[in-house]
Amino acid sequence: MTTTFISSISMQARVSASTTRFSLKKHVSIFNNGKTNNLSFSLQCSMPARLAVSCAAKQETMEKVSEIVKKQLSLPDDQKVTAGTKFTELGADSLDTVEIVMGLEEEFGITMAEERAKEIATVQQAAELIEELVLEKTA
Amino acid sequence: MHVMTQMQQSFSMELPSLVPLQLPSRMETHLWYVLPNEVKSTSLLKQFYQLLSPPEKDKVLQMRGDDLKKNALLARTLVRTTIARYQKNHAVDPRTLMFKKNMYGKPEVDWQNYKNCNNPPLHFNISHTDSLIACGVTVHVPVGIDVEDKERKIKHDVLAFAERFYSPDEVKFLSTIPDAEVQRKEFIKLWTLKEAYVKALGKGFSAAPFNTFTIQSKAGTQGGYNLCKTSEMSVNSLEKTKKCLCNEEWKFALLELADSHYAAICIEDDQDSGGAPMKVIVRKTIPFVEDELISENKFL
Numbered sequence: 407m408t409t410t411f412i413s414s415i416s417m418q419a420r421v422s423a424s425t426t427r428f429s430l431k432k433h434v435s436i437f438n439n440g441k442t443n444n445l446s447f448s449l450q451c452s453m454p455a456r457l458a459v460s461c462a463a464k465q466e467t468m469e470k471v472s473e474i475v476k477k478q479l480s481l482p483d484d485q486k487v488t489a490g491t492k493f494t495e496l497g498a499d500s501l502d503t504v505e506i507v508m509g510l511e512e513e514f515g516i517t518m519a520e521e522r523a524k525e526i527a528t529v530q531q532a533a534e535l536i537e538e539l540v541l542e543k544t545a
Numbered sequence: 546m547h548v549m550t551q552m553q554q555s556f557s558m559e560l561p562s563l564v565p566l567q568l569p570s571r572m573e574t575h576l577w578y579v580l581p582n583e584v585k586s587t588s589l590l591k592q593f594y595q596l597l598s599p600p601e602k603d604k605v606l607q608m609r610g611d612d613l614k615k616n617a618l619l620a621r622t623l624v625r626t627t628i629a630r631y632q633k634n635h636a637v638d639p640r641t642l643m644f645k646k647n648m649y650g651k652p653e654v655d656w657q658n659y660k661n662c663n664n665p666p667l668h669f670n671i672s673h674t675d676s677l678i679a680c681g682v683t684v685h686v687p688v689g690i691d692v693e694d695k696e697r698k699i700k701h702d703v704l705a706f707a708e709r710f711y712s713p714d715e716v717k718f719l720s721t722i723p724d725a726e727v728q729r730k731e732f733i734k735l736w737t738l739k740e741a742y743v744k745a746l747g748k749g750f751s752a753a754p755f756n757t758f759t760i761q762s763k764a765g766t767q768g769g770y771n772l773c774k775t776s777e778m779s780v781n782s783l784e785k786t787k788k789c790l791c792n793e794e795w796k797f798a799l800l801e802l803a804d805s806h807y808a809a810i811c812i813e814d815d816q817d818s819g820g821a822p823m824k825v826i827v828r829k830t831i832p833f834v835e836d837e838l839i840s841e842n843k844f845l
Contacts, residue, residue, distance in 0.1 A: 477700075478700060485609070486609075491609075492607075495607050495608055495609050495613075496609050496613075497608070497609070497610070497613050497675070499673075499674065500740060501693065501697070501699075501736060504706075504710060505699070505700050505701060505706075508701050508705075508706065508709060509700075509701075520710070520750065520751075520754045520755065520756075521750055521751035521754065524750040524751075525750075
């Protein structure tokens, strides 16, 4: 069966050392109204102290982004999605990415310029752009 | 330990030789496609995996889910084996091919390994969906392709989507279609044509935002499409108007593949072609196993 081969190469990936993509990883377990959220986000809190408050806000933003991405790609709720997960790794094509952008625009009441929107590749990047646009809007 | 032995065993497996191919002629596109559902053999997939470069293998492994991994593997295999076959007299070893990206990120063949050979000026582009992987090949002219499942459901309202991203003329065209299903299909066809153009341009998304150009059917032709770029023109000191300027530099073709997908192809137009429609040769393939020439093609 083809699944055994694919599973066997996946196993090999887990055995070998994986390169770290992000520096300054802090694992934070997120509790939501008493129940454990099955999303875990590595926060890259490498920004200056005065912006530290927006670091906490990002968790909520990232959760919403994650929700919208999963809905667009018809993924199960328990699909593991982290800050660094690339949409393409989840099977998103260019049409999906644009629909995700539309979903994010609706959810957060913002407009993303097409060039910037198409550059979003991960949950974290989407959350950062959203935070930036929301800030501009309320400024 | 067991998994490593499996990998090492694969190295000693003889790779069959690839059947060489004749290059496309000028203004002709070769379109190859693989249906993942037709590739079931584990040993064949193992052989495919061995063709990939280490970074390509990593990318395959990063995909979340077995089907996504398989499709990523098939996509790279299709590109490597197809290009390897277009060499004079005999196919080169697909493992030796190297790829690079142009300054905007568009993948191209890197011929540095073959300095002494007469390298054909091959251009290629790939596109894939869950159930079909396609690769377009041309010589001398850049090519862009995009494939979409005909039945793909858009999660947003089609007109709202078009208003947000497409050109005003395209929105007008879509809004005149009374049947929602026909409208959805026309939306998808337009998407593939627009994507194919941006990919053929190869300059990244910002070079051609979707709302700055219009693609429409040429009246009175079957399968001909016009590209118009919208540009702002000053009517007087107070007014600006948007004018659609026809662009003759690019040729389009739109066809149905495997009864299930729309495929759009865009190539740079050779001025000598005299406005003739694009010639497309479509072949379904399983690398190393078989090719099937699709002789009856439905151009839209």
